[in-house]
Amino acid sequence: MAIDIWFPLAIYYEDIKDAQKHKNKMLDKIHTLRDKAVTKRTNEESSWTGDIHDIDQLHNDSDFSWLTLEVRKHTLEYLKTLGLNVSKIDVYAQRSWPIIAEKGQSVSRHTHPNANLSVVYYISVGTDANPGSTRFFNVSKYNELSGSLSSSMTEAYSEFNTLNFEQADYAPKEGRIVIFPSKQPHDVTANECDAPRISISYDLVITAQKETDKGTPEFLMPSPSSWVKL
Numbered sequence: 001m002a003i004d005i006w007f008p009l010a011i012y013y014e015d016i017k018d019a020q021k022h023k024n025k026m027l028d029k030i031h032t033l034r035d036k037a038v039t040k041r042t043n044e045e046s047s048w049t050g051d052i053h054d055i056d057q058l059h060n061d062s063d064f065s066w067l068t069l070e071v072r073k074h075t076l077e078y079l080k081t082l083g084l085n086v087s088k089i090d091v092y093a094q095r096s097w098p099i100i101a102e103k104g105q106s107v108s109r110h111t112h113p114n115a116n117l118s119v120v121y122y123i124s125v126g127t128d129a130n131p132g133s134t135r136f137f138n139v140s141k142y143n144e145l146s147g148s149l150s151s152s153m154t155e156a157y158s159e160f161n162t163l164n165f166e167q168a169d170y171a172p173k174e175g176r177i178v179i180f181p182s183k184q185p186h187d188v189t190a191n192e193c194d195a196p197r198i199s200i201s202y203d204l205v206i207t208a209q210k211e212t213d214k215g216t217p218e219f220l221m222p223s224p225s226s227w228v229k230l
């Protein structure tokens with residue numbers, strides 16, 4: 001018997017070596033930014049997220065330059081692994097923001113439709129309990145042979161494995177960077193630690209390079225350097 005597995009989802013992660021050296025400076029700045037933020041727009045069960053509090057340009061803040069460079073390096077590695085020719089495209093950070101999950105707080109299921117690639121970097125993670133996980137949902141379900149066959153109500157499966165997983169959980173770890181396709185639905189489960197789980201997210205877009213002799217390739221977003229505001 002042989003089984004071939006096709007069309008996998010690729011999630012990148014790496015533990016950055018000198019993360020601890022940069023931790024406190026970034027944490028101090030995040031707390032300063034939060035203290036100055038507009039009126040709180042999240043409820044008690046939800047993590048505080050900078051993107052809905054007008055703090056979404058960390059990539060333009062020199063206090064986060066180290067991380068932005070790491071995001072660049074690891075994103076290019078990810079793209080090369082996916083088979084892209086990184087000498088033919090540009091990648092831009094369009095939005096980046098801090099997330100603070102106090103004990104009991106989570107992030108509900110969502111995608112990042114404004115972007116192509118999304119990044120999360122964990123600055124501070126508690127260790128006294130379950131710090132929660134980023135959970136990616138299997139929306140393709142190529143091997144689900146009828147709708148909702150995998151529902152817990154059917155009891156149709158004797159095991160869950162690489163051919164039928166409903167979800168994949170990535171536990172946070174200080175200094176770890178995770179990169180994934182922005183269109184992949186995900187949530188973040190509740191932080192059960194006393195200490196807050198603090199991370200930074202980046203949304204990235206892929207565009208054509210500024211100039212080529214052949215113009216912009218069809219289907220690749222033109223470089224923003226050629227755009228005109230109307």
Ligand SMILES: [Fe+2]
Nearest residue numbers: 110111112186
């Ligand atoms: Fe997200």
